[in-house]
Amino acid sequence: VIEYWAIEKAVKAASAGSTTPSEMRAAYDKLASVAYIDTVQGKDLLIEGSGDAMKVRFAYEKRIPLSGPASLVIAYCGH
Numbered sequence: 001v002i003e004y005w006a007i008e009k010a011v012k013a014a015s016a017g018s019t020t021p022s023e024m025r026a027a028y029d030k031l032a033s034v035a036y037i038d039t040v041q042g043k044d045l046l047i048e049g050s051g052d053a054m055k056v057r058f059a060y061e062k063r064i065p066l067s068g069p070a071s072l073v074i075a076y077c078g079h
Contacts, residue, residue, distance in 0.1 A: 006035050006057065007039065010032050011056050014028040014055050021047040024042075025045060029030055039062075046059075061074065
């Protein structure tokens, strides 16, 4: 959950100062490298629109091995 919050915070910060999707991805990648986020990269962001109307979404899964072939899968998505 902490990683999800860090990703969400980086997305919000990157979108605040960006006007195009390419600027948004570049800004997110810089913030993600500082925060040691490697789960979601700028290329993984789903960005619609530009400027003030830009909407950003992301989704990823976290797999936690339990025992033998069993594992717990947590699906995260944010916007």
